[in-house]
Amino acid sequence: xxxFPDRTLDQLRRAVAKIDPASSLELKGGLxxxxxxxxxxxxxxxxxxxxxxxxxxxxxELGAAFGFAFSLAALAAVDGRQVLYxxxxxxAMEGGxxxxxxxxxxxxxxxxxxxxxxxxxxxxxxxxEEALKCPALAATLVELPEDGVAADPVATRRLALAxxxxxxxxxxxxxxxxxxxxxxxxxxxxxxxxxxxxRFGGLGRTRxxxxxxxxxxxxxxxxxxxxxxDQHSFAPEALSLGLAEAARDRSDRAPLRRTA
Amino acid sequence: MNxxxxxxxxxxxxxxxxxxxxxxxxxxxxxxxxxxxxLLAAVADWCDRYTPLIGLDPPDGLLLDIxxxxxxxxxxxxxxxDIVRRLAQQGLAARVAVADTAGGAWAAARFEKSxxxxxxxxxREALLPLQLAALRIAPEVQEALAQVGLKRxxxxxxxxxxxxxxxxxQHFIRRLDQxxxxxxxxxxxxxxxxxxxxxxxxAEPILLEADVLGTIEFLAHELARVLxxxxxxxxxxxxxxxxxxxxxxxxxxxxxAPLRDPARIRALFVERIAAAGDIANPGFGFDVIRxxxxxxxxxxxxxxxxxxxxxSADLAxxxxxxxxxxxxRRITRLVPQDTHxxxxxxxAVPAAEDRxxxxxxxxxxxxxxxxxxxxxxxxxxxxxxxxxxxxxxDSPTRPIRLFPRPEPIEAMAEVPDGPPVRxxxxxxxxxxxxxxxxxxxxxxxxxDEKGRVLTRDYxxxxxxxxxxxxLYREGLYGHERAPPRWFLHGLFA
Numbered sequence: 001x002x003x004f005p006d007r008t009l010d011q012l013r014r015a016v017a018k019i020d021p022a023s024s025l026e027l028k029g030g031l032x033x034x035x036x037x038x039x040x041x042x043x044x045x046x047x048x049x050x051x052x053x054x055x056x057x058x059x060x061e062l063g064a065a066f067g068f069a070f071s072l073a074a075l076a077a078v079d080g081r082q083v084l085y086x087x088x089x090x091x092a093m094e095g096g097x098x099x100x101x102x103x104x105x106x107x108x109x110x111x112x113x114x115x116x117x118x119x120x121x122x123x124x125x126x127x128x129e130e131a132l133k134c135p136a137l138a139a140t141l142v143e144l145p146e147d148g149v150a151a152d153p154v155a156t157r158r159l160a161l162a163x164x165x166x167x168x169x170x171x172x173x174x175x176x177x178x179x180x181x182x183x184x185x186x187x188x189x190x191x192x193x194x195x196x197x198x199r200f201g202g203l204g205r206t207r208x209x210x211x212x213x214x215x216x217x218x219x220x221x222x223x224x225x226x227x228x229x230d231q232h233s234f235a236p237e238a239l240s241l242g243l244a245e246a247a248r249d250r251s252d253r254a255p256l257r258r259t260a
Numbered sequence: 261m262n263x264x265x266x267x268x269x270x271x272x273x274x275x276x277x278x279x280x281x282x283x284x285x286x287x288x289x290x291x292x293x294x295x296x297x298x299l300l301a302a303v304a305d306w307c308d309r310y311t312p313l314i315g316l317d318p319p320d321g322l323l324l325d326i327x328x329x330x331x332x333x334x335x336x337x338x339x340x341x342d343i344v345r346r347l348a349q350q351g352l353a354a355r356v357a358v359a360d361t362a363g364g365a366w367a368a369a370r371f372e373k374s375x376x377x378x379x380x381x382x383x384r385e386a387l388l389p390l391q392l393a394a395l396r397i398a399p400e401v402q403e404a405l406a407q408v409g410l411k412r413x414x415x416x417x418x419x420x421x422x423x424x425x426x427x428x429x430q431h432f433i434r435r436l437d438q439x440x441x442x443x444x445x446x447x448x449x450x451x452x453x454x455x456x457x458x459x460x461x462x463a464e465p466i467l468l469e470a471d472v473l474g475t476i477e478f479l480a481h482e483l484a485r486v487l488x489x490x491x492x493x494x495x496x497x498x499x500x501x502x503x504x505x506x507x508x509x510x511x512x513x514x515x516x517a518p519l520r521d522p523a524r525i526r527a528l529f530v531e532r533i534a535a536a537g538d539i540a541n542p543g544f545g546f547d548v549i550r551x552x553x554x555x556x557x558x559x560x561x562x563x564x565x566x567x568x569x570x571x572s573a574d575l576a577x578x579x580x581x582x583x584x585x586x587x588x589r590r591i592t593r594l595v596p597q598d599t600h601x602x603x604x605x606x607x608a609v610p611a612a613e614d615r616x617x618x619x620x621x622x623x624x625x626x627x628x629x630x631x632x633x634x635x636x637x638x639x640x641x642x643x644x645x646x647x648x649x650x651x652x653x654d655s656p657t658r659p660i661r662l663f664p665r666p667e668p669i670e671a672m673a674e675v676p677d678g679p680p681v682r683x684x685x686x687x688x689x690x691x692x693x694x695x696x697x698x699x700x701x702x703x704x705x706x707x708d709e710k711g712r713v714l715t716r717d718y719x720x721x722x723x724x725x726x727x728x729x730x731l732y733r734e735g736l737y738g739h740e741r742a743p744p745r746w747f748l749h750g751l752f753a
Contacts, residue, residue, distance in 0.1 A: 059686075060688065060690075060727050062751065063659070063660065063727065063728065063752055063753060064727070066661055066753070067660055067752070067753020068753070082575060084578075096662050096663040096750060098594075098660065099606070099658065099659055099660055099661055099662035099750060100596065100605065101658040102656060102658040102659045102660035102662075102750070102753075103594075103660055105656040106656065106660055106753060110595070111593075113593065114579070114593060115592050115593070115594065115608065116590055117590050117592075118586055118590065123585075123586065126585075127582055130578065130582060131578060131582070134571075134574050134575065134577075136571030136575035137575070191726070192725065192726035192727045194693065194722070194724070194726040195694070195726065198654045198655075202654075202655070202694060203654065203655035203695075203696050203728070204654050205655060206655065206656070206728070206752065206753045208753075209726070229655070229656050
C-alpha cells in the first residue's frame with residue numbers, strides 16, 4: 001500500500017470511478033459496529049451495498065465466524081428488515097444448521113430470518129445473487145462449504161454487482177479461508193477469543209478475535225470485539241477487572257430497585 | 261389387434277394357436293396394459309387443448325366435456341373432425357361422437373359407422389337401433405337379455421322399468437337412464453379444473469424460449485385482467501405447452517401471496533423452466549400455449565404508504581422466485597415450538613405458508629395467530645423482539661449452530677456430575693477452561709413409553725483457545741446406562 005503516495009491513489013481511484021461508476025469506493029452508507037477502533041479502520045462503518053467475506057481461522061472456530069456474521073446481520077436488521085441465510089445441504093450436515101433460540105439470544109428475531117437450503121454451492125451463489133438485488137433484505141449470508149471453490153472471481157463479481165443494486169449487506173461465509181482474490185470490500189478472519197469470566201467464574205461475554213485482512217477503503221488490522229447479548233451490540237471496550245460490572249446499565253431491567 | 265388383422269377375419273378373444281394356424285406369418289406382441297394406459301393419458305393430455313374437463317374411460321376411451329368450447333373450433337362437427345384428423349397425423353385411429361350425454365356419446369362412438377354429431381334432443385332416436393352392448397353393461401346381463409329376445413335398445417327402452425330392474429339388476433336401468441340423460445353421470449376430470457384459463461394458438465409453431473416466455477407474459481396480462489375483475493390473485497399457476505407432435509409439457513409454480521402481476525408471473529416461469537430444463541424443449545415447435553390459475557385467493561388492492569418504502573411485495577416475490585427454482589419447501593422460517601427438547605425447540609416452516617410480519621406494525625397480528633395455534637408457545641405471548649426467549653446472562657444459553665446429529669466425543673469428566681475437563685472432537689484434543697452446567701434436560705416421559713430415552717446433562721464450555729461448545733452427557737451415573745456417552749451438540753458464537 002505505501003508504495004504510492006496517497007494523492008496519486010486518490011486521483012487514480014477518481015479516474016476509474018468516472019469510467020466505471022460501479023467500482024467507486026464512495027461510501028453509500030456504513031454500518032457502525034460501535035467499536036471505535038473498528039469503525040476508524042472501516043472509515044465510517046461496514047459498507048452497505050458491498051460484499052464482505054468472512055472465514056474462520058481454524059475449522060473449530062466456525063461457530064465464532066458464524067456468530068460474527070450473524071451479529072453483523074442483526075445490527076443491519078435493526079430497522080425490522082429481513083435477513084436471508086443460504087446454506088448447502090452438505091454444509092448443514094457438516095457444520096450444523098442455524099439454531100433459532102441461539103440466534104434469538106444473539107439479537108436476530110426469528111421473525112426476521114429466512115433460511116434457504118440448496119443442494120449445490122452453485123445454486124447457493126445463484127440464490128445469493130437474486131437475494132442481494134432485493135431491497136427488502138437487510139443482509140444476505142451465504143455459507144459455502146470448505147474453501148468455497150464455486151465462488152470463483154466471475155461468480156463473486158456478479159455478486160458484487162448485485163449487492164450494489166440492492167444496497168444490502170452481502171456476507172460471504174467460507175468454511176475455510178481461500179487465497180483466491182474476490183471483489184469484496186473487506187475480508188475478515190474470525191477466531192474465538194478467550195472470554196473474561198464473569199463474577200462467578202462462569203462464561204463471560206462472547207469475544208471475537210477479528211483480523212481484518214483486506215480492506216479496500218482503509219487500514220487493515222486486528223481487533224478484539226466483545227458482543228453484548230443483553231443489548232445486542234458490540235460492547236465498546238472490554239474492561240479488564242470486575243469494576244466493569246458496576247458500570248453496566250441495567251435500567252431497563254430493574255427500574256424499581258434503582259429508584260428505591 | 262390392428263386394422264389389418266381385423267380385415268383378415270381375426271377377432272378379439274380368439275386363441276393364439278388358431279390365429280397362427282390360419283396365418284403362420286402373423287406377428288404377435290404381448291399386451292401391455294400399462295403402456296396402453298400411459299398412451300391414453302398422453303392422448304388425454306393432448307386433448308386438453310379442446311377442453312380442460314377430460315375424463316379417462318379406460319381401457320380405450322376418453323370423455324370430453326365440450327360444453328361451451330365447441331364454437332371455438334367452428335362447431336361440434338368441426339371439432340370432431342379436427343380431433344380425428346390431428347390424431348391420424350400422429351398415427352392414431354380415433355372415433356368421435358358428440359351427444360347430449362356421456363353414455364349416448366359412448367354408444368354412438370363405438371356402434372355407429374362414422375364420426376357423428378347427435379343433434380341436441382336426438383339421443384333417444386340415435387340409440388334406438390343400437391345393440392344393447394352400447395349401454396355399457398356386463399356381458400352376462402347382455403346374454404341374459406338376449407335369451408329373452410331383447411337385443412336392441414329399442415326393445416327395452418319403453419318397457420316397464422320395475423320388472424327389468426328386478427330381473428337384470430338396478431345397474432342396467434341406471435345405464436339406460438344415463439344414456440338417455442335421465443340420470444346424472446359426472447365426468448371425473450383427470451387434472452384439476454383450473455379456476456381461470458387463458459391460451460394462445462399459433463398458426464405457425466413457435467420454437468424460441470424467448471417467444472415462449474413472451475407468450476406467457478402476454479397471457480399473464482389477460483389472466484390479470486380476468487382476475488382483477490374478480491378481485492382475486494393466483495396462488496398456483498400452471499402453464500401447458502402443446503407440441504405439434506402431440507407431447508404436452510407442463511410447469512407449475514406456487515406463490516406465497518396472491519399474485520397477478522404479469523412481469524412477476526413471467527419471472528416465476530423463467531425460474532421454473534431454468535430449474536427443469538427439458539420443459540421448454542420445443543421439438544418441432546409449440547402450437548398452443550395455455551396459462552391457467554389453478555388456485556386463486558382474494559386479493560384486494562393495497563394502499564401504498566408515503567412514510568417509508570414498503571418492501572413486502574419485493575420480499576414475497578423473492579420467496580416465490582427462489583421457491584420456483586428450488587421448491588417452496590426449501591425456503592423456510594424457524595417457528596418456536598412448545599417443547600424443551602433442544603432439537604425440536606424450533607421447526608422449519610415453509611416461508612410461503614407462514615406469512616411473516618413484514619413490518620413492525622404487523623407484529624400484533626402474528627401474536628394473535630400464535631396464541632390461537634396449538635403449535636406455538638401458547639401459554640404466554642410469543643416473543644417478537646429478539647432476545648425475549650430467555651432471561652439473559654452474560655453468555656448465551658443456547659448455541660447458534662446445532663448439529664442435526666450430535667457428534668460423539670471422548671470426554672474426561674468428574675463423576676458423577678462434573679463438567680468435562682478435556683474432550684476430543686474430530687480428532688483434536690480441547691482443554692476446557694471454563695464450564696457452566698449441568699443443565700439437565702430429561703426427555704418427554706409422556707412420549708417415551710418404554711423409558712428408553714436417556715436424560716441429558718448439558719454443559720456450556722469454553723476451551724483454552726476460546727472456542728465455545730455445547731456438550732452433553734447422555735445418561736446418569738448409577739441410574740441409567742453405564743458408562744454414559746458424551747456428545748457435542750452445538751457451537752456457540
